[in-house]
Amino acid sequence: MPTFVIFGASGDLTSRKLIPALYNLHRRGRLPEGTRVVGFSRTPYEHDAWRAELAESTQKFVGEKFDKGVWGEFAKNVYYHAGDIGQGEDFAGLDTFLKELEGDASRERVYYLSTAPRFYGPAVEQLGKNGMADQSSGARRVVIEKPFGTDLASANKLNEVVHQSFDESQVYRIDHYLGKETVQNLMVLRFANAIFEPIWNRNYIDHVQITVAEEVEIGSRAGYYDTAGIVRDMFQNHILQLLSITAMEAPVKYAADPVRDEKVKVLQAVRCLTPDDVKRDTVRGQYRGYTAEEGVEARSRTATFAAIKLSIDNWRWQGVPFYLRSGKAMSCRSSQIVIQFRQPPHMLFDTGPRSVNESNRLVVQVQPAEGIQMHFQTKVPDAGMRMRQTDLDFRFGREFKGSMPEAYERLLLDALEGDASLFARADEVEAAWSICDPILAAWAKYDRPTLYPYDPGLWGPEESTEWMQGHGREWFDTCPVLR
Numbered sequence: 001m002p003t004f005v006i007f008g009a010s011g012d013l014t015s016r017k018l019i020p021a022l023y024n025l026h027r028r029g030r031l032p033e034g035t036r037v038v039g040f041s042r043t044p045y046e047h048d049a050w051r052a053e054l055a056e057s058t059q060k061f062v063g064e065k066f067d068k069g070v071w072g073e074f075a076k077n078v079y080y081h082a083g084d085i086g087q088g089e090d091f092a093g094l095d096t097f098l099k100e101l102e103g104d105a106s107r108e109r110v111y112y113l114s115t116a117p118r119f120y121g122p123a124v125e126q127l128g129k130n131g132m133a134d135q136s137s138g139a140r141r142v143v144i145e146k147p148f149g150t151d152l153a154s155a156n157k158l159n160e161v162v163h164q165s166f167d168e169s170q171v172y173r174i175d176h177y178l179g180k181e182t183v184q185n186l187m188v189l190r191f192a193n194a195i196f197e198p199i200w201n202r203n204y205i206d207h208v209q210i211t212v213a214e215e216v217e218i219g220s221r222a223g224y225y226d227t228a229g230i231v232r233d234m235f236q237n238h239i240l241q242l243l244s245i246t247a248m249e250a251p252v253k254y255a256a257d258p259v260r261d262e263k264v265k266v267l268q269a270v271r272c273l274t275p276d277d278v279k280r281d282t283v284r285g286q287y288r289g290y291t292a293e294e295g296v297e298a299r300s301r302t303a304t305f306a307a308i309k310l311s312i313d314n315w316r317w318q319g320v321p322f323y324l325r326s327g328k329a330m331s332c333r334s335s336q337i338v339i340q341f342r343q344p345p346h347m348l349f350d351t352g353p354r355s356v357n358e359s360n361r362l363v364v365q366v367q368p369a370e371g372i373q374m375h376f377q378t379k380v381p382d383a384g385m386r387m388r389q390t391d392l393d394f395r396f397g398r399e400f401k402g403s404m405p406e407a408y409e410r411l412l413l414d415a416l417e418g419d420a421s422l423f424a425r426a427d428e429v430e431a432a433w434s435i436c437d438p439i440l441a442a443w444a445k446y447d448r449p450t451l452y453p454y455d456p457g458l459w460g461p462e463e464s465t466e467w468m469q470g471h472g473r474e475w476f477d478t479c480p481v482l483r
C-alpha cells in the first residue's frame, strides 16, 4: 500500500493533472490497492474540504469519466496535511502523520514535488534531514517536476542537493512527453519492427523534422514564461527527449538504465553551437501581442517561437540535419516527427509539372491525431507514368477511441511501481542543458538572430520558412485531420 505525497497540493497541476490521473488509474483498476494520497501545502484545509474541492476539479477535468461512486471510493484514501516547505518542523509533523496513516502496513512512499522550482532544493533537503528518504521501512522515491534548473550550472547544483538526500535510483525527473503513448510507440516502431532499423540512418534519411506547435498563447503563465521562453520551456526537455528517442541506438534491454544510457549518448553527440552557428542555424520569433499580455515586460525579448538546426556527430547521423521547432500561437496544435527519406538515386518516371515527385516521408503524429503515416509515390491511374503522393495512415484513435490514457497516468503509475524508464536521469538533464546553454547565451549576448514578430495563427515567422528553404528543405506544415 504505497502513499503518494503531493507537495503543492492546493496548486494548479495537482487539480488539473495529478489527481485526475490518480482517479483515472483507480477507476481503471490500475492504482495499487489501497494507495493513499496525501496533500501538503500551506492552505489550511480539513481533509473533507480538500476532498470536496478535488471532487469538483476532477469532475471538470475528466468530464464524463467522472463517477460519483468511484470517486467516493478513491477519496476515502485522500488526506491533507497543512505545512510550509520552509519550516523544518512541518516535515517532522508530516512524517508523524504519514506513519500514523501507514501503521504497520507497507511504507512505500512517492513524494511528488509540484511546487515552484525554488522549493525543489529545500524540500529534498528537509526530506533528507527528517529521515524521510531512508528506505529501511519501504521504498522512498521523489518525483521532481520541470523545469529542472534554468541552465547547466543550476541543474548541476540541484542534482548535487538532491543527491545529498536521495540516491539517483530514487529520483524521478518527470517529462510528461515521455508519458505520451505515441512517444513510447516510437521506441516500439523502431525496435519491435525489422523493416525500419536498416534504413534509419544517414544512408537513407535526408533529414529529420521535429515540430511541437501550440495554438495557445501563454495564458496566465506570464510570470514564469517571460523569464523562461521557448527554449527552456519546450526544447530543453520535451523536444530533446523526442530527438533522443528518434536518434538513439537500440538499448540492450528495455529497462531504465539501458534506455537512458542510449538517450544520453545521443545528447552527448549533439554538436554544440558556436555563436556563429547560433546566428546561422537558429530562428527566433515572438508572436504579435505577446508584450501586451498581462505580466510580460513591455520590451520583452523573450522568444515564443524557435527553429533550431542540430547535428549529431556519430556514425548513424553524420550529415543528417535535425530541424527542431516549437512555438506558441501557431496555426494549430500539432506535435510530429517527420523522417524525410532521400530521393531514389535515379528517377525513371514522369517528373513533369503535373507529376508530384516527393521523397518518402514517415510522419509520427505525437498529438493530437496520434498515429503514423507513411507517404510514398504511386501511379496516377490511366495517366501514363505520372506519379502522386499517397499514404498509409495508422491512427490509434480508430481502435482506442476515448481510451488513450493521459501521459500523467502512465508516469504516476511507473513512479508508484518503481520503473524509472520514462523519467530523465541526472546526466540526461545536464546533457540537454549543455545543448541549450550556448544558444541562450548567444541570443542574450548578441541579440542575434533577429527576434522576428509573427502573427498568431501562422507557422511562426515567415523567416522560418525562408530559413528552411535556404537549407534546401521545406517544413511539413500540415495541421492534422482528426478523424
Ligand SMILES: NC(=O)C1=CN([C@@H]2O[C@H](COP(=O)(O)OP(=O)(O)OC[C@H]3O[C@@H](n4cnc5c(N)ncnc54)[C@H](OP(=O)(O)O)[C@@H]3O)[C@@H](O)[C@H]2O)C=CC1
Pocket (backbone or CB within 6 Å): 007, 008, 009, 010, 011, 012, 013, 014, 040, 041, 042, 043, 083, 084, 085, 086, 113, 114, 115, 116, 117, 145, 146, 147
Ligand atoms: N501547471 C502546469 O500545467 C504545469 C506545472 N508544472 C510545474 O509544476 C509545478 C507546480 O506548478 P503549478 O501547480 O502550476 O503551481 P501553483 O502555483 O499553482 O501551485 C504551487 C503550489 O505550491 C504550494 N506552495 C507555495 N509555497 C509553499 C510553501 N512555502 N510550502 C508549501 N507549499 C507551498 C502552493 O500552495 P499554498 O499557497 O497553499 O502553500 C501551491 O499548492 C511547477 O514547478 C511547474 O513548473 C510543469 C508542467 C505543467
Ligand SMILES: O=C1O[C@H](COP(=O)(O)O)[C@@H](O)[C@H](O)[C@H]1O
Pocket (backbone or CB within 6 Å): 214, 233, 234
Ligand atoms: O511543459 C509544457 O508543456 C505544455 C505542452 O504540453 P502538451 O502536452 O499540451 O503538448 C506547454 O503548453 C507548456 O508551456 C510547457 O510548460
